[in-house]
Amino acid sequence: MLLIPCPWCGPRDEAEFHYGGQAHVAYPDDPAALSDEEWARYLFFRDNPKGRFAERWSHAAGCRRWFTLTRDTSTNTFTNTSAAPEVTA
């Protein structure tokens, strides 16, 4: 049971959160301008690194806020907690 640092509520059990996948995958400004391949890349392709990975979480059973943090996928240690508005930056 990971202890996930919600930027607002502090560390809480993993069970209170929803996972939002890779961070910084912004919704395209103009999807209609994208080729099918570019759109498919947005829809279906995500990184899956061993090591540091910026990812999104939502404190679903708590303050309901989305935020981004970096997790080392091999050790489950978190760094760089930031609140939601930075997600798409």
Added chain:
Amino acid sequence: MTSRRRDGHPAHAGEALRFRYDGRDYEGRAGDTLAAALLANGVRVVTRSAGLDRPRGVYAAWTEEPNALVQIEKPFPEPMLQATTVELYDGLVATGLRGRGRLADRPDPARYDACHAHCDVLVVGAGPAGLAAASAAAASGARVILADDRPAAGGSLPDTGETVDGVPGARWAAGVLAELAERPEARVLTCTSVFGHYDDNYLVAVERRGEAAASRERIWRIRARRVVLATGAHERPIAFAGNDLPGVMLAGAARAYANRYGVLAGRRAVVFTANDSAYEAARDLAAAGIEIAAVIDARTTVPARLEPGAFPGHVFAGPVLPGHVVTGVGAGPDGSVASVTVSAFSGSGLSGSGLSGEREIEADLLLVSGGWNPVVHLFSQSGGALRFDDGLGAFLPGVSVQPVEAVGAARGVFTLAGCLEDGAAAGARAAEAAGFPAPQRPVPTVIPATVAAGRTAATPPVTPPATPSATPSATLSATPPATPPMALWLVPADDYGTHFVDLQREVTVADVMRATGSGLRSVEHVKRYTTAGTAHDQGKLSGVLTSAIVAHATGVEIGDLGTTTFRAPYVPVSFAALAGRDRGALHDPVRVTSLHSWHVAHGALFENVGQWKRPWYYPRPGEDMDTAVLRECAAVRDGAGAMDASTLGKIDVQGPDAGEFLDRLYTNMMSTLKVGAVRYGVMCRADGMVFDDGTVMRLADDRFLATTTTGNAAAVLDWMEEWLQTEWPSLRVSLTSVTEHWATVALAGPRSREVLAGLAPGLAVDAASFPFMTWRDAEVAGLAARVCRISFSGELAYEINVTAWDGLALWEAVMGTGAVTPYGTETMHVLRAEKGYPIIGQDTDGTVTPADLGMDWIVSKKKADFVGRRSFSRPDTSRPDRKHLVGLLPDDPGLRLPEGAQIVAVSPLPEPPVRALGHVTSSYRSAALGRTFALALVAGGRDRIGERLYVPLGPPGDDPVPVTVTGPVLYDPEGARRDG
């Protein structure tokens, strides 16, 4: 039956308990384990092995026991428990277990529960190191939890009889517990096995609280800032021929039975060792009255300090034979040890060529000590690395990745003084790291006592201070050990067929060599190939031994080879304990609406929709489901019916940008909706697949109320929040769930207008004043209500919303008119299906677009973008042969197709493979149509309308059932009934 109990041992002061084992009655003492009581009664053969039918006895004295598995029969059946950990109680009935156990044939009446706990320092293990750690940490004022799997603290102290601070170890341990009990921030959990160590120092334990407690077992979920693992060490076996027979036992186990329980495991023992600790065991056993027939030491040098002559008053009956090994075991009539064959041993290698001078020694007990394996399970689970220590011949904790530290024997410190010092230092360190500097305190001392409890006066002191004991300590001792241990894993032989590695799984050295011989190199692969280490004990004794033999056989260093992965649970945990309170009625939350009591009182049967209980139908006396549903359907089509629709999700969307926000999420336009109006909408995922549908009311310029399907209420709110917060934070919108603030009564049928008019005299209900897809605030039955004119049945219909507090009053008023039939979800489903309205999640499955549903009309052509739009022009979503939602009419109008049935184009079925065109998603009997019908997703379905297709239903060989494809709307396709 002669007793094997030591005269005058304090353990025998306990109450006499009667128990029955394998059909015979015995007597034990309170405080005995079942194993101790069986040994005390001279029971040597406890059961037989599952595969080879070999006799099995007690091998160990605690959770590492591989052999003595029992089935508890009374008071409540429980399979596969270790006799060495079952606490004896009066009336216990058990049998030896061979192979699989037997589950109870009735529900367990006991309560099981769980508790969360938080602490600054968790200490696992209440042996000398753990007690010293807990005591030091608690002195700082830190919150400390000390958990130990035994009923009493002390760890190995009662087994060895050692003294601390001048008193017997057990008494010292009790004193530490008493001290901890005085500290308000300390908690001691006895009979509690910490069985899992997870991320962020989250540890899970099971507490066995007993039959009299409020819960029989309790799961503790512990979050600790720091963890001190004082989990001790397991003595390890040596593989030799016949090492599985009853009477072969770990030396430390025999010592524990003699000292802790006052029980003699045999009369005449041969001790087989490769380290010094077995000499201490032999000395204690000799003092207890077991004749030591010989000490067989594989090392060529006998530790002078521990020679028999060093023990005043005790001389072993037989010789100490250095440079010897046990090469065989002779069995008596009952299959247990009657003699031991020993040989001189020189050289190494795996063949028996280095053996000579064989001799046979009469004995009924063969005590084995191959050294000690620190219990590194939790440390390893925590992510910590292990390293192999050549001096100790054991795997030790290496670098940790969490705030966790192993102390004492768990990290290879094998002296009592060393453990006390190590524990105290670690406890203080952990408390300080958690923010609680610990005061300086004296470390408990190991003072020689002249008399130790449970031992004779002549017994010498065990471990003088500052003098290393049998095995070297890893770091604390500056003095070199008397005689280094030898890492003896197996006795070479020409035939390894009875050299058992895993006694429970009956895996022999020969089996392991067969695995390595066929090319396996990884110990993980060997484990899976041979099943070594996969039994109830998860290889506590066999795991490292397996690694060693694989290393031997493949010519690599064991430290390089490593161990198999240590996984939770450390000890077997019952499913009942894991389920805890989440069983029966509390298994999952049952969500009910404010009208629930009425539904129950009126005989509704309920359908589970997610966690909700929704009325399914309301059978009248004598009605089956079909009859009741046909009656309810007819009532709605011909008169008026009412359904509890409170479970629909409701989201209050407020803010100046609310319209824009909804435009981006729904496929159709919401910002153009007028205040007072309602619009149906569909939401898609970015991949273009339908995610949810519902209605949107505009309450004010800057306020909407969106409804969702029952099952998706939370998911839709999450979805909206995700887009709002992560993609469009500049939109001035806020979202609030009001699902349960409102109770909703759906009133449907041609007579619903007059019913509503009667209940709401102030509301103009005529079609012109209150048109379709509008809403009005009104007083209904004297209650403040919001009434929407929407329909999910094609009939004239309303949804009346009041606060949940008023829901029951509204419903009773509606029913009080006498003109309204209550209907349930099944009728709702039939009515909507007759109209071709899809249910998201039933007629769709995450691969269906609005176009697939024939709902192009819901997709805005004007909006520049909305979530999912781009995907509609992907090649895959614009294929002409996608599955479309269509209607199906079976040729046989009385046949209701099963939902999920596959659809094919030809009959009779050709040889496989047969292309499936799709499947039935909804299927009902229709009162309005006077026949059965179905909805289905069918490849290119809209181009097949009028075609005959087939549904294979019966057994192979039966012809598929013929059906005709229709459009999805089968009832009132013109929509004439909407206005009543």
Added chain:
Amino acid sequence: MAERVSPLAGFEPVSAEGLRIAEVPFLTQVNLRADPESPAAAALGDALGVPLPAEPGTWARGDADVLWLGPDEWLVVGPPGGAAELESRLRKAAGEARVGVTDVSAQRTTVLVGGSRSRDLLAHGCALDLHPRMFGPGRCAQTSLARAQVVLAAREGGEFAVLVRSSFAAYLWAWLLDAAAEYL
């Protein structure tokens, strides 16, 4: 005309040495959304007689209890029957400023758990650290209790207000009683 009915109507309160469990029905509850840095937030605080708590996980008592739910979200809890007045008071205080005000009075009901064993009871199903040092009076949290989501607020004397969604109330009540068996 029938009376209004609370979700736990008909459930007997528990009162024992060391443990009390009782529903407090029909409380006024208004969900409030505002930018905490805005003048409107200050005005809303004035209207409530207490500044909107800015520290996450805290609540404050003014004319009503104001519970922090999120960085721009509060739950205002007052005595029964005051929703309409409270809603209009808040809207008036906000003026032209963009705030969200939603009556959610019937969305949740309130269960008070009090007595010396209250923390022990809640620890059976709540993963939060409820130690008085960590979760003393004035603290609140949205979290899970058993398998229900709740708003938990610590009051003086070891008493907790447990605000639970109405549809989960009967489940949570049954769970609380089962867990309380040990303390009754």
